[in-house]
Amino acid sequence: MSNSPLVFRQLFDPASSTYTYLLGDSASGEALIIDSVFEHQQRDAALLRELGLRLLATLDTHVHADHVTGAWALKQRCGSQILLAANAGADYADRLLTQGERVGFGGRFLEVRATPGHTNGCLSYVLDDQSMAFTGDCLLIRGCGRTDFQQGSPHLLYQSVQSQILSLPDSCLLYPGHDYRGLTVTSVAEERRFNPRLGGLSNEADFTGYMNNLGLPHPKLMDIAVPANLRCGRPNADAADAQAAGEQAWAPLTFTFSGIWEIQPAALLESLAGGRGKDIQLLDVREPQEFGDALGHIAGARLLPLSELPAHAGELIAAGRPVVAVCRSGTRSAQATVLLQKSGLNQVANLAGGMLRWRAEKLPVEGAAAQ
Template sequence: MIFRQLFDQESSTYTYLIADPATKTAILVDPVLNQVERDLKLLEELGLNLRYCLETHIHADHITGTAKLREVKGCLGVVPDHAQANCADRHIKDGETLQLDGIAIEAIATPGHTDSHMAYRVNNDRILTGDALLIRGCGRTDFQSGDAGTLFDSVTQRLFTLPDNTLVYPAHDYRGHTVSTIGEEKRWNSRFAERDRDQFIEFMANLGLPMPTKIMEAVPANERCGRIASPDTTNIISIDFSSTK
């Protein structure tokens, strides 16, 4: 399996490139619009055919690259079941498997950060946790129908029940971490290890974080799979990423 972790510094977002080396088919998880040129260049260098763009959730801090990648590569856009994105080619349900030739990607519903969040278990040895579980942290729960109690249940009952050696790859990191394991997070993630459900709910209610700076732009755009509407017209702004140099 080809597996690459790619980083967008502006939003601290990880995009994941997964590909079957035998068939050269690929998937991008949580692509970022500002990094489409980078992703296209890597696909070209590795000789890969992009089949899917897959989202863990409707993001509030960056605009997805799905629309542009779908336009350039003809791939399919896949979002979690119940996500408000009618533009998607497919909504994936809890327990469904997205088969990328020899690679199995299992959807695991992990709501709480948003009401339609998925984690993706790849070939049973690693999990892309989105914003549900970060390395020594978790996503916030104070917008997009988030719910702290639901997130606590998702992490402790759905993710922490996976084998301890399962590799954890989050959608974001703000401290330079790249990978963890389920066993590490069960032991050292203080948001869960040091709190019961009620304490977690109280803690999350008092984070006092500012709203993401791009939320008013990003959420509507991501509900259109990354197509950006001009503020004064219904036209779509075209961003040229045809060059991959």
């Protein structure tokens, strides 16, 4: 095992209450993602880029019934492999995992543990030093996954939890696939003692009786999510078109982890050159006195202070051209992009670093600074 520090992030999808986990080896920069969500592929790719990590693989704990995996989409973006259980029965996976295998990233690895019961192809992943485990829907915080569909079995789930998860050291932190109350992490000792279904003095008969009488409705997205996840998230033609529509292809943009599309100063200058500037609405959202201060402003920029922006959103949308927002440092203009997107303008980007970066890169300006 490497001595390099572990990079770890716990991410959340509020629509399905799904946790996504990023693990990286700080020395090599290699990373894994567990239980990605299709709608957050841009977020995950942005975080990897900002942390300087290279995604080796996405791992799913099982074929999900409540959301579509982002495995296929991240493979297209990052060149990562798709890994999941051999028993999952899914197409398009690059590697099918079984009990006891290791998935390496840099000098670290995850141990694969088969934990069927919620579905037939459930896996849990244990970090090399057994300080952390990722249990998917097999074991939740003070709960567990249901066993009434997708080859579910109370008997198998009870055996899986007892033999593969609660057998880990007491101090091992357990990270679930979901939580619906805002809880984020538990431990083996806690669940062994306090889990009302699987802990304490509960035996298999107690657990089976509990699970067979839950009476829960099937997940709302099951008919969509399961077929898509059996393709590892590879979209059909309609879904692929919808994904493409959400991309920003009008300029060389970067999507940040904070959810903002950005354009670098040199890329903006190139986009404005050669008469192509007429295709972009360049908005400077600083105050009037700043427009002509020592930083100057970019040629062709329209002064529209942030406070006045909502009143002009309609005309900006009606113009039918992409918007690049500019301010001193990129902070106010980032907020401008959020306001415009909420108003219905999809093609909008922030100038990364604002006028400070623009001037630092010695790019041309007008106004006081050009005199």
